[in-house]
Amino acid sequence: MLTKRIIPCLDIKNGRTVKGINFVDLRDAGDPVELAEIYARTGADELVFLDISATEERRKTLADLVLRVAEKVNIPFTVGGGISSVEDVDILLQNGADKVSINSSAVKNPQLINDLAAKFGSQCVVVAIDAKNIDGNWVVHLVGGKVPTELNLFDWAKEVEERGAGEILFTSMDNDGTKDGFANEALARLSTELNIPIIASGGAGTMQHFTDTFKEGKADAALAASVFHFKEIEIKDLKEELKTNGIPVRL
């Protein structure tokens, strides 16, 4: 049986992890490769690296990082952040990334989804969507949730699927950072209306939240950052609990 995936997300700036990471056993808390290896060893099913640097050299730095991760890590990983062209993706995949995640660039140029799917296959194209519930309408936002668009979450998600995305990473801006749980109602609707996997993001605080997003939110995977980085939740414990709750996981 296909299992539900647990995905730690690492924010990367200039090739280094950002946000305080509370791993006492890390030699270098800022080294994404070392952190990725630990996650791979301790039960993460996949990893997401989100690059938030804004320098001229960012493309090269990210490509180098991908190569170093691929050398050491034996589970799949996705790279996102500032990817806006077929050429960007080509380098990242050649260096060993399994998937890329695009967000703003897909909104600005939806044809990019078609182009990437045609050239590299749908399986490596993740479209990330950030949305906020504004008076009952889920509005897609850009730039980390700062800039609203005209797009409705469900319409955009449908379009993204039709254009050839292989997966959707949905972050609810209302839930992100709250530790109050995932946006399960919207997630369940996405999962029902679409026929590609949905990754839940934003709001993880407790192990129960993961159970809820798999059961009520019908998510295929759940992504979180701080609860893992600060060891508030150990992935192994989380998976044991999910299993107890009847959710298929890889242990």
Next chain:
Amino acid sequence: MKIVIINYGAGNIQSIKFAIKRLGFEAVLTDNVTEILAADKVIFPGVGEASSAMSKLRASGLDALIPTLKQPVLGICLGMQLMCNASEEGNTTGLGIFNVDVVKFSNKVKVPQIGWNEISNLKTDLFNGIKENSHIYMVHSFYAPISNETIATSNYDVDYSAALQKNNFYGTQFHPEKSSEVGEQILRNFLKL
């Protein structure tokens, strides 16, 4: 041991190279016929779309070479699918090594299948030391149905072939290079064949 990865423009070769390196070996990426023929082990990768991948193989003549190889050959993901008779993806013929036609998952399930699934009914030395129902990483929209060449099964929508074998030819639908310790053991087993 000389290990080659067949180069025909299929994606994510780097992960396979690194996985082999983590096992203590070097794999060379090549489309050179002499070099492929001289190798002890041949890995036939593949990510992408079947009919365009077959066109690339035909353009380079590798489609004629691969079925004649005598050393152990491991097709991975699309590589395995191309070793079959035909694929529904782009309605293409394949290399005809495995006597089965690749078909698409129905829309009763989410397509592509992405994630960790189980492998069962494990046969041959490729799965030495691998427990039944071990988890491996799969990413695919098309599958090879169960046949008498099936050496591992999995279930998504239907029971299907997670791996195939005929003589010196092996194929895995899953990605051993991305399947953690289980995948490493399977690659190690292949290198020992």
